[in-house]
């Protein structure tokens with residue numbers, strides 16, 4: 001019998017889930033031995049009045065905190081260094097992220113550099129960073145204010161690298177290690193009720209894409225195979241309701257737990273959608289979830305020859321009645337269901353409308369091949385395939 005390779009399976013972090021969970025923040029900081037938290041957030045969260053929901057329980061527990069809110073969408077390694085300097089100047093000893101994926105990714109990277117020698121570049125996955133990050137890290141609490149990225153339970157941080165190691169300019173790079181997981185994911189749907197429908201749809205489609213790509217990814221990981229499908233059932237049931245009725249706390253809660261599950265499940269791997277989408281945020285400033293939503297049906301068509309059974313399961317998970325369908329028809333129905341969600345959410349009809357310039361496609365197709373995600377795509381991809389996929393989704 002051939003020897004099995006040694007694999008790593010990590011379980012999700014401690015999750016506290018429920019409306020009002022943020023009120024326990026002071027208690028949690030104390031339980032981790034924190035005396036002065038660094039809160040990483042952004043101006044949108046502050047202006048929406050969400051930050052005060054986190055600061056209030058800290059005040060109540062008489063815990064002084066420092067707030068770093070200079071985070072932009074698609075944040076760069078420069079934001080990490082700025083946050084680190086602030087952390088050191090303020091004498092913080094625990095990190096709290098209150099925000100969406102960008103905020104949590106930056107907070108996770110700041111946390112690494114508080115105990116690991118710079119430069120940040122040493123810790124990217126593509127240069128062997130996984131072996132350089134140790135368990136010597138301060139506690140990190142992540143409270144997401146969107147339901148999509150799942151960074152609060154994932155091992156990944158996506159950072160825009162400005163150091164120029166690309167065919168031309170910046171690109172997104174990944175830090176990924178089992179240690180790069182929050183100590184506590186605080187899932188409070190009350191932090192997400194203020195999200196406008198457009199953001200609910202974009203982040204929700206990111207979560208859905210995580211579930212779809214993870215379920216058909218090639219890595220052997222039977223634990224997350226089941227979780228991916230269950231995440232899609234929950235997201236399929238609640239995404240429309242959360243979009244149309246943002247104050248529905250139950251739907252918001254389901255989207256939060258569904259997106260956390262989908263992100264946990266991509267320990268199994270993601271796929272070509274993410275390798276393509278990562279180029280579009282730096283190249284054309286297209287929000288990650290919107291890029292995924294536009295690309296997902298095209299990549300599914302490309303993958304049909306290798307993933308029809310998986311897509312048929314996904315159609316059923318999303319609520320399509322596939323009982324009288326062949327596998328091929330059910331797989332097509334999964335693609336149709338995703339197109340219908342895009343239509344209902346008024347997603348841009350193509351990458352061109354979303355802001356991509358046609359003449360940039362060869363360059364970003366080349367960069368997509370530097371991204372790690374497509375390596376787990378069910379159908380192997382070449383640079384020509386990447387170019388064809390960008391063109392099909394244009």
Ligand SMILES: [Fe+2]
Pocket residue numbers: 149206210274288
């Ligand atoms: Fe994503």
